[in-house]
Amino acid sequence: VGPRALQALEAAGIDAWMAAQSSPGRSVAVVLRRAQATRAEEVLRRELAPELERGALQPPQVRAPVTQVALVAEAMGQGANVAGRLFQPLGALGINVRAIAQTASARSISFIVDGAETALTVRTVHAAFHFAHEEVSLLVLGHGVVGSQLLEQLRALQQTLAQEHGIQLNLVGLADSRRVLFSPEGIPLNQWRERIEAVPEGTSPPVVQALLESLRRLPVPVLVDCTAADGMEELYLEAFRGGIHVVAANKKPLTQPREVWERLRSTAHLNHRAYHYETTVGAGLPVIQTLKDLVRTGDRVHGVEGSFSGTLGYLSQQLMDGVPLSRAVRTAREKGFTEPHPREDLGGTDAARKALILAREQGLDLAMEDVEVEPFVPREYLEEEDVERFLTGLEKLDRTFTSRIEGLRAEGKVLRYLARIDPAAKDGPVLRVGPVAVAKDHPATRLRGSEAFVAFSTERYADYPLLVQGAGAGGPVTAAGVLADILKIAQGLRGR
Amino acid sequence: VGPRALQALEAAGIDAWMAAQSSPGRSVAVVLRRAQATRAEEVLRRELAPELERGALQPPQVRAPVTQVALVAEAMGQGANVAGRLFQPLGALGINVRAIAQTASARSISFIVDGAETALTVRTVHAAFHFAHEEVSLLVLGHGVVGSQLLEQLRALQQTLAQEHGIQLNLVGLADSRRVLFSPEGIPLNQWRERIEAVPEGTSPPVVQALLESLRRLPVPVLVDCTAADGMEELYLEAFRGGIHVVAANKKPLTQPREVWERLRSTAHLNHRAYHYETTVGAGLPVIQTLKDLVRTGDRVHGVEGSFSGTLGYLSQQLMDGVPLSRAVRTAREKGFTEPHPREDLGGTDAARKALILAREQGLDLAMEDVEVEPFVPREYLEEEDVERFLTGLEKLDRTFTSRIEGLRAEGKVLRYLARIDPAAKDGPVLRVGPVAVAKDHPATRLRGSEAFVAFSTERYADYPLLVQGAGAGGPVTAAGVLADILKIAQGLRGR
Numbered sequence: 001v002g003p004r005a006l007q008a009l010e011a012a013g014i015d016a017w018m019a020a021q022s023s024p025g026r027s028v029a030v031v032l033r034r035a036q037a038t039r040a041e042e043v044l045r046r047e048l049a050p051e052l053e054r055g056a057l058q059p060p061q062v063r064a065p066v067t068q069v070a071l072v073a074e075a076m077g078q079g080a081n082v083a084g085r086l087f088q089p090l091g092a093l094g095i096n097v098r099a100i101a102q103t104a105s106a107r108s109i110s111f112i113v114d115g116a117e118t119a120l121t122v123r124t125v126h127a128a129f130h131f132a133h134e135e136v137s138l139l140v141l142g143h144g145v146v147g148s149q150l151l152e153q154l155r156a157l158q159q160t161l162a163q164e165h166g167i168q169l170n171l172v173g174l175a176d177s178r179r180v181l182f183s184p185e186g187i188p189l190n191q192w193r194e195r196i197e198a199v200p201e202g203t204s205p206p207v208v209q210a211l212l213e214s215l216r217r218l219p220v221p222v223l224v225d226c227t228a229a230d231g232m233e234e235l236y237l238e239a240f241r242g243g244i245h246v247v248a249a250n251k252k253p254l255t256q257p258r259e260v261w262e263r264l265r266s267t268a269h270l271n272h273r274a275y276h277y278e279t280t281v282g283a284g285l286p287v288i289q290t291l292k293d294l295v296r297t298g299d300r301v302h303g304v305e306g307s308f309s310g311t312l313g314y315l316s317q318q319l320m321d322g323v324p325l326s327r328a329v330r331t332a333r334e335k336g337f338t339e340p341h342p343r344e345d346l347g348g349t350d351a352a353r354k355a356l357i358l359a360r361e362q363g364l365d366l367a368m369e370d371v372e373v374e375p376f377v378p379r380e381y382l383e384e385e386d387v388e389r390f391l392t393g394l395e396k397l398d399r400t401f402t403s404r405i406e407g408l409r410a411e412g413k414v415l416r417y418l419a420r421i422d423p424a425a426k427d428g429p430v431l432r433v434g435p436v437a438v439a440k441d442h443p444a445t446r447l448r449g450s451e452a453f454v455a456f457s458t459e460r461y462a463d464y465p466l467l468v469q470g471a472g473a474g475g476p477v478t479a480a481g482v483l484a485d486i487l488k489i490a491q492g493l494r495g496r
Numbered sequence: 497v498g499p500r501a502l503q504a505l506e507a508a509g510i511d512a513w514m515a516a517q518s519s520p521g522r523s524v525a526v527v528l529r530r531a532q533a534t535r536a537e538e539v540l541r542r543e544l545a546p547e548l549e550r551g552a553l554q555p556p557q558v559r560a561p562v563t564q565v566a567l568v569a570e571a572m573g574q575g576a577n578v579a580g581r582l583f584q585p586l587g588a589l590g591i592n593v594r595a596i597a598q599t600a601s602a603r604s605i606s607f608i609v610d611g612a613e614t615a616l617t618v619r620t621v622h623a624a625f626h627f628a629h630e631e632v633s634l635l636v637l638g639h640g641v642v643g644s645q646l647l648e649q650l651r652a653l654q655q656t657l658a659q660e661h662g663i664q665l666n667l668v669g670l671a672d673s674r675r676v677l678f679s680p681e682g683i684p685l686n687q688w689r690e691r692i693e694a695v696p697e698g699t700s701p702p703v704v705q706a707l708l709e710s711l712r713r714l715p716v717p718v719l720v721d722c723t724a725a726d727g728m729e730e731l732y733l734e735a736f737r738g739g740i741h742v743v744a745a746n747k748k749p750l751t752q753p754r755e756v757w758e759r760l761r762s763t764a765h766l767n768h769r770a771y772h773y774e775t776t777v778g779a780g781l782p783v784i785q786t787l788k789d790l791v792r793t794g795d796r797v798h799g800v801e802g803s804f805s806g807t808l809g810y811l812s813q814q815l816m817d818g819v820p821l822s823r824a825v826r827t828a829r830e831k832g833f834t835e836p837h838p839r840e841d842l843g844g845t846d847a848a849r850k851a852l853i854l855a856r857e858q859g860l861d862l863a864m865e866d867v868e869v870e871p872f873v874p875r876e877y878l879e880e881e882d883v884e885r886f887l888t889g890l891e892k893l894d895r896t897f898t899s900r901i902e903g904l905r906a907e908g909k910v911l912r913y914l915a916r917i918d919p920a921a922k923d924g925p926v927l928r929v930g931p932v933a934v935a936k937d938h939p940a941t942r943l944r945g946s947e948a949f950v951a952f953s954t955e956r957y958a959d960y961p962l963l964v965q966g967a968g969a970g971g972p973v974t975a976a977g978v979l980a981d982i983l984k985i986a987q988g989l990r991g992r
Contacts, residue, residue, distance in 0.1 A: 007503045020516055020597040088584040100596050100605070101516040109596070157794045165792070166765075269662075285962065286782045286789070293782070293980040296661070298653045443942075451960045460973050464947045466781065466966035476956045484789040 006030065008047035014040050017068055018110045020101040029099040031112055037062050065115030066098060069125065086111075089124050089219075120217060134166055136490050137218035139173035139182075139211060140226060143196065146249050146279075147226035149479035155189035157483075167490045172218055173211055177229070178202055182211050184218055208235060216242040222486060225250045226479075233260050236275070240267040245274040247485040249478055251353045254280060254360070258367050261360060276485035281354045282308060282452045282472045284481035290468060291361050291456065300459040301362045304421040308354040310450030310473040311337050311345040312376055312417035316435075317448065320408075320415055325377070325401040326394040333391075337450070341387050346376040348417070352433045355419035358454075364421070364429045374434030376417060413437040416444045443467060450474065502526065504543035510536050513564055514606045516597040525595040527608055533558050561611030562594060565621065582607075585620050585715075616713060630662055632986050633714035635669035635678075635707060636722060639692065642745050642775075643722035645975035651685035653979075663986045668714055669707055673725070674698050678707050680714055704731060712738040718982060721746045722975075729756050732771070736763040741770040743981040745974055747849045750776060750856070754863050757856060772981035777850045778804060778948045778968045780977035786964060787857050787952065796955040797858045800917040804850040806946030806969040807833050807841040808872055808913035812931075813944065816904075816911055821873070821897040822890040829887075833946075837883050842872040844913070848929045851915035854950075860917070860925045870930030872913060909933040912940040939963060946970065 005028055009016055018031040032040055044060045051057040086109070090097060098112040113121045138154075140147055154169055161167045173182040174192055179199040181187060187195055212235075215221045223239045225232055225248040233253040236246045246268070253264060254277060268275040281287045287306075294301065307313055314337055318328035329346070332338050338345045352371040359366050375382060377397055384390040408415055416438050422430040438444050443453055452472020455465040471477050501524055502515055514527040528536055540556045547553040582605070586593060594608040609617045634650075636643055650665055657663045669678040670688055675695040677683060683691055708731075711717045719735045721728055721744040729749040732742045742764070749760060750773060764771040777783045783802075790797065803809055810833055814824035825842070828834050834841045848867040855862050871878060873893055880886040904911055912934050918926040934940050939949055948968020951961040967973050 004503065004506075007500070010500075087582075153794055160794070161792075284789075284956070286786045286964070289785070290782045293780075293983075294976070296657075296983055297976040297979045298649055298656070299976060441942075446937075446939075449959060460780070460976060461966050463945060464965075464967045466964075468782070468962075468964055469960075470957050470962035471960045480790070480793040480795060480956060483793045487789075487792055 004047060005044055008043050009040055012039065012043045014043065018099070018101050018112070020099050029112075031066065031068050031099070031110075034064050037064055063098060063114070066112050067115050067118040067121065068110055068112055069121060086125060090121065095121055095124070124219075134490050135168045135170060135219040136486065137170050137172045137184075137215065137221045138224055138486065139175070139208075139215050139221070140171060140224045141175050141208065141232075142225070142227035142229075143174060143176060143192070144226065145475040146478045146482065148193075149475035150224070150226060150482050151189060151192050153476075153479050153483055158189060161487075165487075165491075167487065169486065169490070170218075173215065175208055175211075177227075180208065180211065182214060184214065209238060212238055212242050212244060215239075216244050220490065221245065222247055222489060224248075224482065224486065226482065228252065233264060236264055237267050240264075240271045240273045240275070243271060243273065245489050246276070247482055247489070248275075248277045249279040249482050250277075251280045251350075251357060254357045255353045255368055258360075258365060274489045276488060277357075278485050279478045279481035281357055282306075282454060282468070283474065284477035284484070285452060285454075285468050285470050285472055287358070287454050287468055288361060290466065291358060294456060294458055294460075294466070295362055299461075301421075301423055301456060302459065302462070303423070303457045304358055304362070304419075304454065305444075305457075306355075306358070306419050306452070306454035307416055307444050307447055308419060308452050308454075308472060309345065309348075309351045309417055310452065311342075312348070312351065313447055313451065314449060315376065316415045316417055319401060319405050322402075322405075324395075324398040326391060326398050329394055330391055333387075341390070343382045343384070343390060347379075347382050348373045348375050348433050351417065351419050352431075355421060355431055355433055358419075359421050359423075359429065359431050362421075362423065364423055364431075366429060366431055370431055372430070372432045372434070374432075376435060408437050411437070412440050414440065414442075414445045416442075416447070418444060443469070500543060501540055504539050505536055508535065508539045510539065514595070514597050514608070516595050525608075527562065527564050527595070527606075530560050533560055559594060559610070562608045563611050563614040563617065564606055564608055565617060582621060586617065591617055591620070620715075630986050631664045631666060631715040632982065633666050633668045633680075633711065633717045634720055634982065635671070635704075635711050635717070636667060636720045637671050637704065637728075638721070638723035638725075639670060639672060639688070640722065641971040642974045642978065644689075645971040646720070646722060646978050647685060647688050649972075649975050649979055654685060657983075661983075661987075663983065665982065665986070666714075669711065671704055671707075673723075676704065676707065678710060680710065705734060708734055708738050708740060712740050716986065717741065718743055718985060720744075720978065720982065722978065724748065729760060732760055733763050736760075736767045736769045736771070739767060739769065741985050742772070743978055743985070744771075744773045745775040745978050746773075747776045747846075747853065750853045751849045751864055754856075754861060770985045772984060773853075774981050775974045775977035777853055778802075778950060778964070779970065780973035780980070781948060781950075781964050781966050781968055783854070783950050783964055784857060786962065787854060790952060790954055790956075790962070791858055795957075797917075797919055797952060798955065798958070799919070799953045800854055800858070800915075800950065801940075801953075802851070802854070802915050802948065802950035803912055803940050803943055804915060804948050804950075804968060805841065805844075805847045805913055806948065808844070808847065809943055809947065810945060811872065812911045812913055815897060815901050818898075818901075820891075820894040822887060822894050825890055826887055829883075837886070839878045839880070839886060843875075843878050844869045844871050844929050847913065847915050848927075851917060851927055851929055854915075855917050855919075855925065855927050858917070858919065860919055860927075862925060862927055866927055868926070868928045868930070870928075872931060904933050907933070908936050910936065910938070910941045912938075912943070914940060939965070 006016060006019055014032055014036045016030045016032055020029045041060055041062060048057055052059060087097060095113055095117045100111045158169060161169060170186040171189055172184055172186055174187060174196050178201040179196055181196050181199050221244040223244050223246045227250055230252055232250055233256055236253060239246050254261060278288045311332060314332055315328050329342050333342050352373045356366060356368060356371055381393055384393055405415060416436055418436045419433045443455060447453060450471060450473045453469035455467045457465040502512060505512055510528055510532045512526045512528055516525045537556055537558060544553055548555060583593060591609055591613045596607045654665060657665060666682040667685055668680055668682055670683060670692050674697040675692055677692050677695050717740040719740050719742045723746055726748055728746055729752055732749060735742050750757060774784045807828060810828055811824050825838050829838050848869045852862060852864060852867055877889055880889055901911060912932055914932045915929045939951060943949060946967060946969045949965035951963045953961040
């Protein structure tokens with residue numbers, strides 16, 4: 001049937017630009033000028049009338065408009081893997097290839113896509129054969145302390161990364177709680193602030209969901225969450241399903257009820273997407289990846305201990321230095337070390353979130369309500385809504401704290417605010433966050449300022465726990481950690 | 497020409513199993529029964545005689561035997577990306593696809609490969625569409641302390657990794673300095689020792705090079721170097737060129753002259769292959785990756801300080817505890833903490849290698865001869881070949897060391913053997929390895945046993961250096977680090 005059909009078209013003066021026949025005699029695809037489509041259909045119906053009448057053939061179908069893309073190589077068939085490099089990214093973007101024809105001698109390959117996909121196809125093909133750079137498309141949410149530092153680091157590094165590592169990081173979108181900026185061509189990194197400020201503010205939070213459909217059609221799309229917003233888990237899930245990677249400094253999605261956490265992980269896994277969140281614990285310090293590696297290589301975690309709150313670390317040290325509690329908190333707030341209302345820090349919730357993230361990472365089935373949180377000050381003090389009254393109220397605690405500190409000093413101990421995970425406690429795993437009096441030789445005694453530390457005691461690190469310590473908060477180190485997570489995705493693609 | 501050619505073949509009773517014509521009228525490929533090849537050639541030469549005579553056509557060429565592979569999908573053209581999943585791995589293995597035909601309506605795709613590639617093609621296609629597991633093929637060199645632990649960890653984890661992470665790690669080869677075992681079907685991990693011991697010993701080191709050609713045709717091939725052998729850099733280069741990843745615990749290739757180091761990195765980079773060597777410094781501790789992340793994210797390293805020699809750390813501590821030098825060395829040797837001849841450790845070369853690896857990782861153009869090494873004992877003592885005479889000779893140093901230690905103790909200082917990198921020294925970067933008297937508040941004073949530590953002082957970690965500490969030597973932690981490097985490759989492939 002195939003040859004007869006082609007012959008009939010030729011006889012009618014209709015040029016077939018491309019023809020493909022797969023499986024003997026079962027089906028034929030022909031590409032021709034759109035103006036000739038109706039005429040071609042007539043010719044084929046006439047030529048194949050007998051077969052059509054007895055139902056041996058399905059009537060010819062016309063798909064229009066379509067675009068034929070032809071690649072001619074210098075040396076095809078020489079291991080250049082043209083077909084793979086061509087169709088892998090097209091398929092990943094959901095572009096349907098309607099027909100393919102390749103012959104060895106012609107050193108060419110032709111294929112057909114729907115006309116609407118032309119621009120995306122051409123861009124993708126160019127990217128596929130322009131091997132110099134691995135392009136990554138970033139949609140950044142939030143440009144506060146972490147987000148703005150990230151954009152600054154991107155600006156400073158963009159050229160070096162392209163030249164030395166072959167990674168082209170493009171900022172294609174930026175959003176905050178009131179505005180959205182999206183530009184597939186890329187937002188110049190030295191103008192992001194002017195550009196986002198020029199966007200008129202919306203009255204309600206912008207719908208980022210709508211952007212994902214555009215983002216997913218760009219090369220290696222990554223959603224970068226530098227916010228501390230609630231409810232982002234739904235957005236992540238949609239991103240994973242759409243083929244978008246997620247890098248997040250946001251702790252909250254990881255501390256949702258267990259089933260949400262499971263869904264995030266399994267959806268990322270099923271869609272082969274990365275979900276990196278190294279900075280949610282200890283900022284730029286290598287904490288999550290270290291724990292992941294321990295667990296994946298079959299080590300057994302006997303216990304984890306850490307200090308993750310820079311604010312509470314600072315307060316502990318001030319108290320040890322003899323500063324009264326109320327004054328220490330007031331100073332910390334003035335220096336910008338605390339949230340606007342210091343009770344957010346003194347309550348211990350942030351430290352509890354980080355401890356939960358680590359506990360889940362080692363496979364423990366725990367949730368926020370399982371974390372035993374002892375606040376830095378008695379819970380009833382945290383109920384005061386008014387900041388000034390709250391600070392004044394703390395004065396009532398000064399004497400208690402001072403005598404407690406004196407007692408510790410007499411014992412040669414030091415006050416610290418620690419998180420402890422005991423996976424093998426008698427009545428099930430225990431996750432505890434609170435003030436602890438530690439002995440002088442404990443690693444936590446050496447912490448200064450906003451320093452964080454984590455110690456993993458495991459089967460293999462039994463005598464000497466694996467310890468990571470260093471600045472565990474702040475814009476620059478957190479942003480660098482986010483950037484490292486982004487680079488992990490880019491480099492995974494190149495197999496490095 | 498295409499339709500006429502096909503028509504002529506049909507008229508001659510020759511069935512075309514598959515036909516592809518790409519670019520209008522330029523070239524046609526037809527697949528037919530081998531027995532009909534000569535007849536088909538005659539038919540075509542006759543039919544196309546006019547064009548052939550005036551040189552408008554090239555004579556038909558016959559390629560035989562070839563294999564036609566046909567895939568019929570339930571729902572092709574529905575974003576299943578069949579072509580990409582199909583041709584990407586085929587191309588990666590160097591299998592030439594001679595012709596392709598795909599039509600949308602038929603939901604099928606047919607392609608042609610040389611007959612000799614049939615088995616590999618079928619296996620690859622099966623792997624490509626069996627998405628449950630990412631298969632990794634491991635050729636392990638060396639089964640000493642690290643290698644045997646790695647094989648044991650692989651055995652214990654193989655099932656979990658497959659079930660929970662979708663990663664199938666196959667041991668396809670194992671070699672030591674005298675024997676080679678290679679089995680593409682996989683060597684059972686509970687029998688590796690019997691299997692390698694059953695291989696007759698060669699008289700010269702086995703030629704591993706020859707295995708690479710077989711290894712590279714297996715899914716995700718990885719060469720795992722658990723030896724401390726010299727000259728492995730040539731093997732790595734050949735591996736990279738052949739599309740094989742390298743994971744190495746072997747420090748030596750990284751401490752070769754600068755141009756060798758450059759070639760290793762650029763060859764891996766150009767071939768998009770991974771070269772992971774986390775365990776060359778600090779065993780399983782996250783040292784290399786941490787430094788890589790700092791540098792890549794644009795941080796500036798102001799200084800690096802570390803203690804990497806478990807042996808010299810142990811000796812330092814013994815001396816501080818009042819044990820005479822000669823006795824401390826003798827005990828360490830008896831406990832297996834030193835090389836057979838302790839001068840290998842006391843000379844400081846191993847610590848120097850690790851320091852050089854870190855220095856190069858931060859971009860410093862240094863070589864082994866640039867490392868200022870001060871041995872643990874004066875250099876003239878290291879010349880003694882005989883172990884017993886060497887140990888006796890050290891007694892002459894006992895008094896010197898004892899009084900030196902007493903002096904340190906009086907100053908409140910502690911003896912440690914440290915590596916220090918100062919990238920911005922006045923007369924160019926300085927790399928120094930040797931005994932150092934450190935103050936009581938220095939992190940190195942807290943080291944016990946074989947513990948290692950490294951502290952990175954950087955622009956972003958200026959006030960509080962990024963510090964990693966823990967067991968820095970030993971089979972289990974080193975093997976786990978090697979395994980983590982292997983898993984990084986496997987996971988990069990899945991985009992996680």
